[in-house]
Amino acid sequence: MRVTASAPAKVILFGEHFVVYGEPALVMAVERRAYVSTEPRADGKIYIRAENVGASGYYSGEDLGTFEAETGGAEARRRLEPIKVVIEEARRLSGKNLGLNVTVESAIPVAAGLGSSAAVAVATAASAGRVLDLNLSKDEIYRMAYEAEKVIHGTPSGIDPAISTYGGTLMYRRGEGVQPLALKVELPLVIGNTGLSRSTGNLVAGVRRLKEKYPSLVEPILKIGGKITAEAVKALETGNLETLGNLMNINHGLLSAVGVSSLPLERLVYAARMAGA
Incomplete structure (x- = not known):
C-alpha cells in the first residue's frame, strides 16, 4: 500500500x-x-x-x-x-x-x-x-x-x-x-522571494546573541512585536487592511532592528511601498 x-x-x-x-x-x-x-x-x-x-x-x-x-x-x-x-x-x-x-x-x-x-x-x-x-x-x-x-x-x-x-x-x-482566526476579508497577499537561502537556526541564534548583549534594548522590541501582533489580529477581524499594512511596516522596522533582514529584502520592501503597500 x-x-x-x-x-x-x-x-x-x-x-x-x-x-x-x-x-x-x-x-x-x-x-x-x-x-x-x-x-x-x-x-x-x-x-x-x-x-x-x-x-x-x-x-x-x-x-x-x-x-x-x-x-x-x-x-x-x-x-x-x-x-x-x-x-x-x-x-x-x-x-x-x-x-x-x-x-x-x-x-x-x-x-x-x-x-x-x-x-x-x-x-x-x-x-x-x-x-x-x-x-x-x-x-x-x-x-x-x-x-x-x-x-x-x-x-x-x-x-x-x-x-x-x-x-x-x-x-x-x-x-x-x-x-x-476567521478572516472577515480575503487578504490580497504577495510573497516576495529574494532567492537567497537563509538558515532559520542561524538567524534565531543571531537575535539571541543580540538580546544577551543588549537585553535592556532588545527585550522591549520583542514586547512591542507582541503588541503589534495583537493589534494585527484586531485589524484582520474587522477587515481593516489599511491598518494591517501600517502595522506590517512597523513590524518590519523591528525585524530590521534585531538583524533579521538583508539588502535584497529591504529593496523588495521599498519597491512594495513605492507601489502603494
Missing part, C-alpha cells in the same frame, strides 16, 4: 522571531505544498529520497543508526535526518519495525522562510502513520513534526509545524498552542 499525504507552506504575517521568546505570532497557510509518499519494503530498511534537498539514502540496523548515502554526498545524512526522526517515532508508536520507502516532492522553496522542513515533517508523519496503521490525531502529528524541527533549528518556536498541521490562519503563542 502506497500512501501520499501533503502539508502546506506558511507565511508569518506578524511575530516572526519574536514568537521564539513567547510573544504571539500571526501565521497563515499558503497553497504551496510538500508531498510525501510512503510504502512498505521487505528488507526492514528505511529508504528516503528527498528531491527538494537533493539527497537520498538508506537507514538500517535496529536503531536505524547505519546510513548509506545514495545521492547528496556528505550532506545527505544531515538533510534526511529530520525525516528519519519522524519515521522512527511512527515505527515506535506502531510497534512495527517495518521497512519503508519514503519519497518527498515539494513545491515549497527551501530556506526561504516558508516552512518547507515543517511541511515535509507533517506530511511524513501523516503518510507513514497511515502505512503503519496509526490513527494519528493532528496533535500527535504536530508533536512528531516539532521533534523533527528541533533537529534542524535547535530551539524552534513550534509555529511552522503548527500551521502546517492545522492549516488556515492562526494566532500562535509558544506553550499555549493555536487559536484559529
Whole structure:
C-alpha cells in the first residue's frame, strides 16, 4: 500500500522571531505544498529520497543508526535526518519495525522562510502513520513534526509545524498552542522571494546573541512585536487592511532592528511601498 499525504507552506504575517521568546505570532497557510509518499519494503530498511534537498539514502540496523548515502554526498545524512526522526517515532508508536520507502516532492522553496522542513515533517508523519496503521490525531502529528524541527533549528518556536498541521490562519503563542482566526476579508497577499537561502537556526541564534548583549534594548522590541501582533489580529477581524499594512511596516522596522533582514529584502520592501503597500 502506497500512501501520499501533503502539508502546506506558511507565511508569518506578524511575530516572526519574536514568537521564539513567547510573544504571539500571526501565521497563515499558503497553497504551496510538500508531498510525501510512503510504502512498505521487505528488507526492514528505511529508504528516503528527498528531491527538494537533493539527497537520498538508506537507514538500517535496529536503531536505524547505519546510513548509506545514495545521492547528496556528505550532506545527505544531515538533510534526511529530520525525516528519519519522524519515521522512527511512527515505527515506535506502531510497534512495527517495518521497512519503508519514503519519497518527498515539494513545491515549497527551501530556506526561504516558508516552512518547507515543517511541511515535509507533517506530511511524513501523516503518510507513514497511515502505512503503519496509526490513527494519528493532528496533535500527535504536530508533536512528531516539532521533534523533527528541533533537529534542524535547535530551539524552534513550534509555529511552522503548527500551521502546517492545522492549516488556515492562526494566532500562535509558544506553550499555549493555536487559536484559529476567521478572516472577515480575503487578504490580497504577495510573497516576495529574494532567492537567497537563509538558515532559520542561524538567524534565531543571531537575535539571541543580540538580546544577551543588549537585553535592556532588545527585550522591549520583542514586547512591542507582541503588541503589534495583537493589534494585527484586531485589524484582520474587522477587515481593516489599511491598518494591517501600517502595522506590517512597523513590524518590519523591528525585524530590521534585531538583524533579521538583508539588502535584497529591504529593496523588495521599498519597491512594495513605492507601489502603494
